[in-house]
Amino acid sequence: MDKFNNMLKGNLGIFLYKILNDILALLFVTFALLLIFEGVMPGLVSAYMSFTRLLLIIFAVLASVIYLGKINEIKFEVENKKTALFYGLIIFAIILIVNSILKFDWWEITVITLISITLLYYFYKNFLKNKS
């Protein structure tokens, strides 16, 4: 195991880390787009590919990135200020939640969306932000 870790230290490890980061970014973008397509036209994506498999691939790549980062002592810097990405993700989450419950009454949609977003923000604040 140590031999394997030593092999992944240095240029090879950093090379893999950067490549996997690129793959992860592409997978995230693909996953988000496919979720929107599936939401608008149910069955369009799931007829050809499994979301579970895609999610498992994303987790595997994410785990590899974390592992390689740890071996090569690469640290993350999470900015505390709210970026455009943060607001973008909130808007994306609202779109997905509202789209999935469109057949409900408007007040039910409002309540469910508000609760979901509040919960997401709570998790962000208590787990991710504090940890950083």
Place this chain on the structure above:
Amino acid sequence: MTGDKIKLNPGWERRYKNARFLIYLIFILSITYFSYLVLFPSTNFVFSFKNPDSLKNTIADPRKENGELIRNGQIEGDEKMIFDTNLVGDFSEAEISFTLTKKSSIVEDGSVSVRKSFRSFFYPEGEAITKINPPQLFKIKEDYYQLKDDTLYKFVSEKAYLSNYDSKQALIKDESFLKNYSLAEEFIGFRDGTLLSSDISVFVVSGNKIWPINNPTTFTSSGWDWNDVIAASGEEIGIYQKEKLLTLKTPQLDGTIFFDKNTEKYYLISDRQKHELASKDALDFYSKSKPLLAEEKNLDIKIDCNLTNSLGLLKKYSCTIPISEMKDFSGNDFEFKAFFGNDVDVQNISVTFKKKMNIENLKSTLLTLKNRTLLNYGQIQ
């Protein structure tokens, strides 16, 4: 070292740039391929005679011409193998292939033909219905009854009665009339073929059973109309025995009426036969059933192809049939008839429906996608 300060030496940096280019290229090619799959879709149907009861078998009922199911894949030279596939959407061609077992003799002069209609409309024609005994119907207070064999059968509701008969057909009687006959425990329900809804489910009635429809695609492609669905109460649904899900593979149920506008003939499906409604009495009796439109002349239109062994070594025989001219035929069932010329032992059947890559098919797919989107958002209440 932090994320934005990761440095590689020049050699590795070059490798990284090349690898990144390759990954982006693979990503673009994957998106292109996925778009191709969505815009020019193909659908595959299979049947394995190794596992004839497997749920993975999407080809329906491989059988001989006499209707006997083929479970072992063995078929004699002078017999034909018939099977069905059900699908929604316009496709350009169907590629049919048969994989034979190792011990099977080869196919020398095989062919496959296809025709399209409703599965039940392919049934052989049975005796025409000419005579209908007029029902004895009564209305006592707000309830409707039918007299059969000296027993009164109550209709489960007025809606159920009206799905069968007109209100003026029932003679009005007072409660003392009930004392003259024994009252059956069973209720009379809705007319065969009636569409009932309960909560978010829609059912089709046939006899004393109801079949839940598995999804909206099955509903619309079966020729039914959402306006014909009757909202049923728990009591009305409760008198029926619930059957398994009705899918695209399920043949139209007993009680289904077909109408051919070319010949102006009506047919009733019953016991795997279609019976012409050949008298005014019969037509009047079934006048409350909404018929599915079918065309008898389409049953005679067959397109065929000759089976060839394209791979040489493997005992796999295939051929392709153009089916675009059948796209306007009513029904969603493709009935295939294969002739092998000599005794063979089939292991697998595969049918792949494909769309050719052209502007017309692209437009057709985009229209389908648009309609699917509208269907998804069109039912918002």
